[in-house]
Amino acid sequence: MDSNVSEIPSTLSNPAGSSASSARRFSWLKQVLRLDNIELTVLALPTLIWYVLFTYLPMFGIVIAFVHYRPIRGANFVQSLFRSEFVGLRNFKYLFATPDAAIVFRNTLLYNIVFIVVGIVVPVTLAIMMSELYSQKLAKVCQTAIFLPYFLSWVVVSYFGLAFLSVNKGLINHMLTSLGREPVQWYMSPQYWPYILVLVNTWKNVGYGMVLYLASITNIDATLYEAAVVDGASKWQQIKYITLPMLKPMVIILFILSVGRIFNSDFGLFYIMPRNQGALVNV
Template sequence: MGFIREITKNRYSYVLVLPAVLYVFLFSYATYPYLLIAFQRFNYQKGLWNSEWIGLENFRFFFNSNDAVTVTLNTIKLNVLFLVFITFSAVALALLFNEIRNRFFIKFAQTTMIFPSFLSWIIVSYMMYSMFTTDYGIINQVIKAFGGDPVNWYSKADAWPTILVSMKVWKDAGMASIIYLAAISGIDQSLYESADIDGASRRQKMTRITLPLIAPTIAILTLLNLGKIFYGDFGMIYAIIGDNGVLYPTTDVIDTYVFRALRQVGDPSNAAAVGLFQSAVGLLLVFGANWLTRRLFKEGALY
């Protein structure tokens, strides 16, 4: 009866959250039975329950491939760089926004920083092409203006990790800063008033009050993002890099590799096996990192 009373009392709130609940249920929980495909030679005609069981054969497809080590290391490297630089940039933006006193300027600055998050990676890829293309790219035009030779950026694999990290920070740091800014706004203002009485500078208030009090939020968000450390940003990588094989040594990640394999071989079982591997490793990373955080910094642990 208590559950029904709760639903009745807050019915409009539950209706508001219903689309999100349905989305999570359909695309997360309802897909669990299909993990069995990872251990089958899936046949569309026979279906999920009647396809041939082949054990760990699909996992060997990935681990025995020549590119398994390369794409795994690329995935970890890029995601670690994304995590570190986005977290650092988002916290720095939140601290700067918190110090701004001009309300008009802070609204303008926040809108400017958040706007890239609403752009599709397809649009961003065209923007980047206009910047990095050899003949008419903005960057090469600047290089020519200073007497240098144009660079064929789309054949320089070593440059693209830096470019991808820069674009990821530009696109996502503004939105991520909102969470940290919300955490800052929840800090008791009497702490800052006491610091003012003691003669603390703005830098000291930032380093002695703000940063320590938002540290648990930073730790928790970092732990949650560790679960996706084995998932490359497929939308970003594929939109920007596409099928440019010259850049694969530094930009090819597990997701794009599996997508190409699925496209060429047409076997969903291989893709499901790699997806299960990514999820399992992500789960272990979250549990391991949370255990370590609980021992070293209890306030920042998830549980």
């Protein structure tokens, strides 16, 4: 009799423990299905779908780096991709054997380093300047004007650039000829384009960073500035000892995110902005 009793499962011999375990499971399920969790999930769903469609699914395209891709008649891209001959690392061997490989890596790395530095200094400076404006209407107008280029496509930006850099009708050449100087062949002069690309990229993207830093500045406790004024601190001292240290966490986060994309490049900036001019290929 005792041996039969000892063989009874623990869940049957301890009904209290079983009911407690079931209660914990149902409690976890209720917590997951809470209304606020469902609302937050629905709000995050569009962003999740966007990342899946445009970030994770395209990652399968890395297969093309290891095959000798040839389009197959009657087959779509995916079918042709997986039917192509597997060549291993041969494509990479060809890439690094070309003289353009060093130029590509050098330009990508150096441009992104400059973009990271400028993308921190300029937005922080503008955010501090915007926070010091007393007129709220003027501040909103300035913020809108600075943030607006972020929403423009590179096609539109390239036409803005053409309006300034065109040889015959460009604004800059018109000013040069008015001063008695010779017009510059901007799209045939690669020595100017590192500065032009940095300037255009900064103009287009500076508004995004400025808004983030400005939001951080508005969250700084106003009593810190009031105490600094009472202690006789100048405006520069307030910025140096209060604003900049409080912006440090945001600067670190954006810096880390930027470093994670240091080997990425903006195709529109380097292809559309120079208008695919052969003289600017190695810029």
